[in-house]
Amino acid sequence: MNEATLDRARGALVGGAVGDALGVPYEFGLRLGTSTEPVMRGGGLGDFAPGEWSDDTSMAMGVAMAGARHRTLGTAEALDDVAAGFLDWFESNPPDIGNQTRAVLGAVRRGASDDGVAIAMLHASQEHARGAHRAGGNGALMRTAPVALAHLDDRSGLADAARTVARLTHYDDDATDSCVLWCEAIRVAVVDAEIYVEAGLDLIDAGRRDFWAARLDEARDREPRAFTPNGYTVTALQAAASSILHTPGDGPDHLREALFTSIRIGDDTDTVAAIAGALLGARWGRSAIRGQWQDDVHGWPSRSGTPSRVADLVALADGLVGA
Numbered sequence: 001m002n003e004a005t006l007d008r009a010r011g012a013l014v015g016g017a018v019g020d021a022l023g024v025p026y027e028f029g030l031r032l033g034t035s036t037e038p039v040m041r042g043g044g045l046g047d048f049a050p051g052e053w054s055d056d057t058s059m060a061m062g063v064a065m066a067g068a069r070h071r072t073l074g075t076a077e078a079l080d081d082v083a084a085g086f087l088d089w090f091e092s093n094p095p096d097i098g099n100q101t102r103a104v105l106g107a108v109r110r111g112a113s114d115d116g117v118a119i120a121m122l123h124a125s126q127e128h129a130r131g132a133h134r135a136g137g138n139g140a141l142m143r144t145a146p147v148a149l150a151h152l153d154d155r156s157g158l159a160d161a162a163r164t165v166a167r168l169t170h171y172d173d174d175a176t177d178s179c180v181l182w183c184e185a186i187r188v189a190v191v192d193a194e195i196y197v198e199a200g201l202d203l204i205d206a207g208r209r210d211f212w213a214a215r216l217d218e219a220r221d222r223e224p225r226a227f228t229p230n231g232y233t234v235t236a237l238q239a240a241a242s243s244i245l246h247t248p249g250d251g252p253d254h255l256r257e258a259l260f261t262s263i264r265i266g267d268d269t270d271t272v273a274a275i276a277g278a279l280l281g282a283r284w285g286r287s288a289i290r291g292q293w294q295d296d297v298h299g300w301p302s303r304s305g306t307p308s309r310v311a312d313l314v315a316l317a318d319g320l321v322g323a
């Protein structure tokens, strides 16, 4: 893999983490004005430290660690590792966790099962979705980027893995489709250095392809601020896509301004910015991301009391792509 491609692969993970930490202070808060620059000042729902990432990146770390270890996310063993990583994170008592993910992971932790942990989690997730719950939250989409990096040379393997990793907590067609679409967009950004959010439409089940084509048209046509509230996986994807598509320029300027736009939409700011940041980083590379942000981001998991930092994200990206 050449240096530019590797830089973009690293950018997918670093961009997601940076977007998350930048959006944390504004989650469900007052909408920022169009000239207000978001700052990584911590706080938010989980009272995070400045630069600390939240559940979005922590769960992505669970996916990335398993993917780097197995060099795929498409096997039962890798999926068990993802599920175990989610439980490790859950048992660390994270300050901020989505309702749906809390319900599913809580059910797995409490249940004794002879099955592998991934099978147990899939069952709990399916049970949750069968109840009177909306299962299409954005909590799977927010952590999907590492799946793309593990499958850069295999579109159909990417789609299968994106669906299965999503279903661990979000057993829902909208959630799985959004993960397939975003992963394929990230794959294309890393491999071909272009932003093409429709790239994965052919990987969606034929019966839902028109629905998604119309949603992506809306993201192209409508201003980013149209996509709020964005706790639903479809509007979260549209919010991120619209922010990226409606921001002019290229390189570091495009990455920064599109991230700011994604946060200024308001509502679930850290998650929308984490989603947007993954694709922006995949397109423009880690080298396009402000150095101070890279120095400041950190979070779960900690080893001997030391949180993970950008070097850990880079190492995981390298492991995922086999560099």
Ligand SMILES: [Mg+2]
Pocket: 054, 055, 056, 096, 270, 271
């Ligand atoms: Mg979050």
